[in-house]
Amino acid sequence: MPEIAVLVKRVPDTNAKIAISGDRVDLSSVKWVMSPYDEFALEAAMMHKESNGGTVTAITLGTPDCDKVLKDAKAIGVDRIVRVWDDSWSDLDSNQVQSALVSALKELSTEVVYCGKSAADTGASSTGPGVAERMGWASVSNIIGIEFEDAGVEVLIPRNIGNARTGVSLPAVISCDKGFCKPRKPNVKGIMMAKRAQVEVLGADIPTSSINIVSHTPPPQKASGQKFEGAGNVPTVVAALRNDANVI
Amino acid sequence: MVYEALDFYDIESECTEEEIMVRDMVRDWVDEEVIPNIEAACREGRFPEEWGKALGEMGVLGMTIDEKYGCAGMSYVAYGLVCQELERGDSGLRSFASVQGSLAMFPISAFGSEEQKMHYLPKMASGEWIGCFGLTEPDYGSNPGDMITKASDQGDHYLLNGAKMWITNGTVADVAVVWAKLDGVIRGFIVEKNDPGFSAPEMTGKHSLKASVTSELVFQDCKIPKDRMLPSVKGLKGPFSCLNNARFGISWGAIGSAQACFHSAKEYALSRIQFDHPIASYQLVQNKLSWMLREITKGQLLALNLGRKKDAGTWIPEQISLAKMNNVDMALEIARMARDIHGANGILDEYPIMRHMANLESVKTYEGTHDIHNLIIGRWITGIQSFTRTL
Structure with missing residues (x-):
């Protein structure tokens, strides 16, 4: 029975207003949630367990503030919750994050890893493939369907000309798009179990960072809309929709 | 339009993590399943059966009762937050949960025999039995x-x-x-x-x-x-104990109705242009919105304090009377004020206002009328009961 892991990340709520203070993003007053694609990864991991048995461990990386996403996963029904962190760490780059996660995955004897196709904050899509590379495992990304077999999984991956049904032997890292399943909701009993659950904290040896963030800047403001009044402007509006907006 | 709850005094920080998790669970469900379908249910005059089952699956029916009877053993504050979110959807939905948990399951758990508890409570908690x-x-x-x-x-x-x-x-x-x-x-x-x-x-x-x-x-x-027969209670203490729990839930639920009306009024006032400007930019409208915020915030503090007292076992029934009476009263006034801000649009079922307003007229009367709660408090102040007399 497989040891299944799901990587979950704490990110600002996708509806949160992100402010820049000085030259850094100010996240002090945002609401935090589990990255939405990770909810689909969590559901896929639970489906895998229900199909093939095994245990599901939810793993996140970060300070104790990140325990909430693990408790959310526990309320859904995962078996173990693990946070990877060392108090000597601060902002980690992708290389360090992937190295730390790989350390934990090896310690947990994981055989298959699920994750969201990208995190809602950075949108880098690097963690899944990066972890697979370091583990020397197969990597399938952006899946939109999955079926479970004895020795592996069969996933549906979108391609330019349609979808590719692809068989994958385990061990593997599988990153999940939305829409192929309905993430289950917690219930009160699950929440009470989560309340009592202990977060296991694992450290790791990670490489030195080779990058530093110089500054953050907000995205350019959208240009304000144009207003046309009167029937005489219809040709102008049609031309704008056809030539500028390319919608007709 | 994403719902953003008013929390002016940061009530959330006073709640435990699991209380917030339960609130968010119900909040999400109400947003996804209830609000898109509630107007149709009202037009058809029916309570969707699947909502009762969903409440059972979520585990919120009789959620303060002991886990050995299939319930969750959660705090009364968590129960209040659930009532708040359910009533943000509709008072009828909160009524379903109140009746199931506080009025039907609670007396069995408090006054029933062990056999009665084991026989009825698990199936009622799951929503299998209503x-x-x-x-x-x-x-x-x-x-x-x-x-x-x-x-x-x-x-x-x-x-x-x-x-x-x-x-x-x-x-x-x-x-x-x-x-x-x-x-x-x-x-x-x-x-x-x-x-x-x-x-x-x-x-x-x-x-x-x-x-x-x-x-x-x-x-x-x-x-x-x-x-x-419930073996462990005689007299009005039995039903009144149940009503105290239900009234407690109503005091939270009314905040949900008020929040729904406030949220709609705020969004409407910001988007409705009259005399070239959003009506939210005019002092009369801001005064109304400010009054709504003030009353909701006071109601939240009242409900939270009462909830903590309920969990600690240090409450008195008169405190529940005050919270039920005040919060339903303020919610009804906020619904009326929100209707006013919405202008003619406020009467349409495109907005939740008139539905909440009409619901709250019932909530004002059931579970002890507004006036009766005033008399309960009057008795506490003066020591003189004014309910009965010889004429």
């Missing part, structure tokens, strides 16, 4: 002590005779907790839907709580086994 509560009668509302419904001891069974009215869930209930006089003393009885001599016709023609089943309960020589 419960109702029979106290009010056609001629006895605020003074239930004068009820006519009677039980008579027939040796190996009881016979119930009488009628109850305004019973939420009555027609769809599998289990009714009914209060009747046995030898002149009020006792609680568990009646099952197929008991001979029991019927529960639905009351129709409501302009309020349209997505909720309201019924009469009729007992004509209704025969029930001897083991269906």
Whole structure:
């Protein structure tokens, strides 16, 4: 029975207003949630367990503030919750994050890893493939369907000309798009179990960072809309929709 | 339009992580399943059966009762937050949960035998069995002590005779907790839907709580086994204990209705342009929105403080009366003010305003009328009860 892991990340709520203070993003007053694609990864991991048995461990990386996403996963029904962190760490780059996660995955004897196709904050899509590379495992990304077999999984991956049904032997890292399943909701009993659950904290040896963030800047403001009044402007509006907006 | 709850005094920081998790679970469900479908349910005048099942699956029915009976053993603050989110959807939905948890399951858990608890509570917690509560009668509302419904001891069974009215869930209930006089003393009885001599016709023609089943309960020589009487309570203490729990939930639920109306009014005021500017930019509208915020915030603080007292066991019934009375009153006024801000649009079912307003007219009256709660507080102040007198 497989040891299944799901990587979950704490990110600002996708509806949160992100402010820049000085030259850094100010996240002090945002609401935090589990990255939405990770909810689909969590559901896929639970489906895998229900199909093939095994245990599901939810793993996140970060300070104790990140325990909430693990408790959310526990309320859904995962078996173990693990946070990877060392108090000597601060902002980690992708290389360090992937190295730390790989350390934990090896310690947990994981055989298959699920994750969201990208995190809602950075949108880098690097963690899944990066972890697979370091583990020397197969990597399938952006899946939109999955079926479970004895020795592996069969996933549906979108391609330019349609979808590719692809068989994958385990061990593997599988990153999940939305829409192929309905993430289950917690219930009160699950929440009470989560309340009592202990977060296991694992450290790791990670490489030195080779990058530093110089500054953050907000995205350019959208240009304000144009207003046309009167029937005489219809040709102008049609031309704008056809030539500028390319919608007709 | 994403719902953003008003939390001016950061009530959230006063709650535990699991209380917030439960609130968010229900909040998400209400946003996804209830709000898109509530107007249709009201037009059809029905309570969607699947909502009752969903409440059971979420585990919020009787959620303060002990885990050994299939419940969650959660705090009263968590229960209050659930009521708040349910009533943000619709008062009828919150009524369903209140009746099931506070009025039907609670008396069984508090006053029932161990056999009764093990038999009824797990199935009621899961939503498999629906419960109702029979106290009010056609001629006895605020003074239930004068009820006519009677039980008579027939040796190996009881016979119930009488009628109850305004019973939420009555027609769809599998289990009714009914209060009747046995030898002149009020006792609680568990009646099952197929008991001979029991019927529960639905009351129709409501302009309020349209997505909720309201019924009469009729007992004509209704025969029930001897083991269906609740053994551990006599007198009005039984039903009043249940009502205290339900009223507590209402004091939170009303905040949900008020939040829905405030949210809609704020969004409308910001987007509605009159005289070239959003109406939210005018002082009269800002004054109304400010008043709404003020009242909701006071109601939240009242409910939270009461909830903590309920969890600590340091509450008195008069505190529940104050919270129920105040919060329903403020919610109704906010609904009316929100309708005013929405102008003519406020009467349409595109907005939740009139539905909440009409619902709150019922909520103001049921579970102890606004005036009766004033009299309960008046008695606490003066030491003089004003309910009965000899004329």
